[in-house]
Amino acid sequence: MRVTCDSTCHMGYIYLKPTDSFRFEKSMDIISKYVHQDKLHIPIMQDDKVSEDLKHLKVMNKIYQQAIEDGDFEEEYHNDADDEGYFVGIERTISKEKFINLIVQQAYCIYKVMYGNRNFVFLTLDDPLKVLSGTNVIYPLSNREDVFAVVDIRIQKGFYEDEEFSYKTGFVLGILSSRNDIYPIEYLSDPEFILYE
Numbered sequence: 001m002r003v004t005c006d007s008t009c010h011m012g013y014i015y016l017k018p019t020d021s022f023r024f025e026k027s028m029d030i031i032s033k034y035v036h037q038d039k040l041h042i043p044i045m046q047d048d049k050v051s052e053d054l055k056h057l058k059v060m061n062k063i064y065q066q067a068i069e070d071g072d073f074e075e076e077y078h079n080d081a082d083d084e085g086y087f088v089g090i091e092r093t094i095s096k097e098k099f100i101n102l103i104v105q106q107a108y109c110i111y112k113v114m115y116g117n118r119n120f121v122f123l124t125l126d127d128p129l130k131v132l133s134g135t136n137v138i139y140p141l142s143n144r145e146d147v148f149a150v151v152d153i154r155i156q157k158g159f160y161e162d163e164e165f166s167y168k169t170g171f172v173l174g175i176l177s178s179r180n181d182i183y184p185i186e187y188l189s190d191p192e193f194i195l196y197e
Helices: 048-055 064-069 094-105
Strands: 002-006 011-015 043-045 086-093 109-115 116-123 137-140 147-160 161-176 194-197
Touching: 011 109, 064 137, 086 161, 094 194
Parallel strands: 002 194, 043 109
Antiparallel strands: 002 011, 011 086, 109 116, 116 161, 137 147, 147 161
C-alpha cells in the first residue's frame, strides 16, 4: 500500500487500491533517513479486543457517499472512490512529524477481526486508540455492507463575512473490509511509505 507525505505542504495520500498511475523518483523518497528499515512494514494481527471495540461504534443507516451528498458532513479533502462507492484513496493533511510517528508506532496496522459474524480485515490509518474511540462512527461504503469506513466527525468553526459558523468534517481513520478482491491483504500489508521534503 502506497502512503505518501509531502512535507512542503503537509499533504498526504493513502492509495487503498493498487495503481499504476503514480510515478515518482525513488531518489526523492527520504523516509529511510527518519525511520529504521525494521519499522517500514504493516503488521497483521489477530486481536479479539479490536473486534469487541468495533461492536461499540455506532453504525450509520446510510452509505458514506449518500451522507456526503446529503450534507451530513464534509470531507477534509475529496476522497476518491470508484463507481460503486469503494474508496480508491484518501487525501489528508499530515505533517512530516506525524507521518514519521505513525510509521514508527506502527499505527498503519491490519487486524483480522470478526464483525457481524463475518471475517473482515481492519486497516487502521491512525493511532488505533484514536481509530477505536467510542465517538467515531461506521459508514458502509455500499449497500452490500461488505466494506465500511470508520469516521471521526468533528465540528469545525469557520467565518464568512465576519460571521462565525459551524460545520462537520469527517476524517476516515480506518477501513473494515471483507472484500479481498477490492482491497487485497497482500497489497495492504506491503507498504511503500514515501516522504518528500
